[in-house]
Amino acid sequence: MQLSFETDVEAFRAEFAAFLDEHLPRGAESLERPRSTAHIPEWARRWQRLLFDEGWLLPGNPPEFGGRDASLLQQYVHLEELARRRIYHSFNPQGLGIIAASLLSFGTEEQKHRWAVPVLRAEKTAALGMSEPGAGSDLASLRTRAVLEGDRFRVNGQKVWTSGAHDADFILTFVRTDPDAPKHKGISVLIIPTDTPGVTRRPFGSLIGPADLDFNEVFFENAEVPAENLVGELNQGWTVANGSLGHERTLLWLGFAERLEDLTQDFRPDGVLGRDRYATLVMDLQALRLMGSAALARAARGEQDVAALSVLKLFGSEAVQSATEAALETAGPDALAHPARTAPFNPMTLEDFYAGWFERYARSFSGTIAGGASEIQRTIIAERVLGLPRG
Template structure:
């Protein structure tokens, strides 16, 4: 695979780099490095304003087709955009779920009316979205969804509970996987619904995390309603839509993670140099291994992207999305462990007036423990690769 960039791609790199250098200054410069997984509540209103500035200049939804309000960038130009955005330490987007997941899902599976209703608000960052997939008994085992929706004339009536719903307390809408065919089991009889959060019958309860934030939520639906035509795809066929969305979850924007990871690794190396931990040959070897592994992960991610199309399910491209999820999650978890070794005894102590203010390495260690769970656990990714890519026998189910 040729990982080099054409002249027009490098010209585009200069364009986005210059724009970020021009605009990410003054008051905006204070937002550098703000936000991200485990820190989504940081400076939320300021990041929202920044994202709307991006939208005004056409820098949101850059990979969407032009006819849907995007720039129609090529795959490599999308990679360039996200990498340069990460290198500039621009603030983490506030509508990641809308822009990179729901928007492309509506483009792939939605009706023209749904596209016209929702895509402009996502692009302009005026409507924010949350993801209503996981439940207390249906996390990585998503086919075990129990939330129900019943059609009442021209309205779906929804009852059930979702959990680990990122940013539901900051969003106006949530896309919900619900069981709409009574008596159906597993992946049959599910529908993909678009549901407003600001209504009677919806209760959002933030969950405090080990890192001190509360970006995750429980969401309770008790007779909540949404219009009958706000089902994406055919009623009862929501599993295919949901799987297409999860394929998008490990798309172009995730490649930019490796830029942030490289910055974190450099920070850990610098900390090891300052503490003297770098003199330990074993630790030095582990840091070197992490550096080499990260380069391999990036190359593997780019290779995998070239085999995927929008709306592909998790087995597409030889399971490229699952492979990428496995390798980056394990790598990041190991980086957090090494960071704690480098920090030494000081890494065990929380500080601040509250008695629980974490530094960046403590937060890295604690949040990275969840990397191998959220977005599809390691066990589920391995089952996808074993059963759907390699054709091995299905894992026995308990009775």
């Protein structure tokens, strides 16, 4: 077993690290904090554009889409270097990692340059319209309806949990275009600009507090959308959905590993958690890194292992939640304090977004939902790893 990277991969890492050392925003230029996951302050737009222009935004993409045709292992060390320095390469993560990636995979050439490139260059931001009041993890139950009338779709329905929609320029929206087809069929995907008449966005607070406005309800009332905004083929939206979430899941485990790494630095063996819980945290981190490395090696060889990604997603997200819950219990009333808030705010670092233990614990729930809820991952593991029959 080789637990190191080849020379070309490490050279790629060194080149990126040198770029970061020279160009990373610092000081007063990076003080403005984003309002939501679809609001990018002007300094951060400049930063993302520089990454795009230099091919460091998404290195696996071709140069015209912000990359340099990097291998999977090179993409991994790129993300690892960002995570090690706790750097965001975009404050519109769903726009960059899911929506633009989906448009590049399934969109027309016109859609790629009109919608995906502006998102990659931080000239536009995007939100993802999947979940509905009656269709969360079960996306196939969605009811938002789009009827093709000549050269336009007429859209009616509702989405919810649409992160950043109130600040986004457009929403990649999953709609039902054939109500008579089986529920996994008859779904299509539309690019819907948020200034379209009949589109209403209503942000609402979360467990973190009423001022934490990222989630939205989105209502469509006879909203007319040009037929040219259809992404992929009519009634083939399930294929786009699987591709969209696939873009999100491939290296998702690395984020959980870095969170656990952060927690080991915060706790220490004689700190908040005590020795036993600290040891569990360290073992979880090592197990996640080893399983993730094995999955990465298989992917680099071109092997598809969806079940392994489910194991990593489930284990990583719940390990982070377990560790922050333990810290919350141990710290008692002190867990409600926000120590990082007293320091000068640096929006380039993760710590300022997860300041207090209660906030860290509350936010850990999103990790067990986004990218496929834990219950869904357990079903995949039961059927595709353990070979259990459908219940």
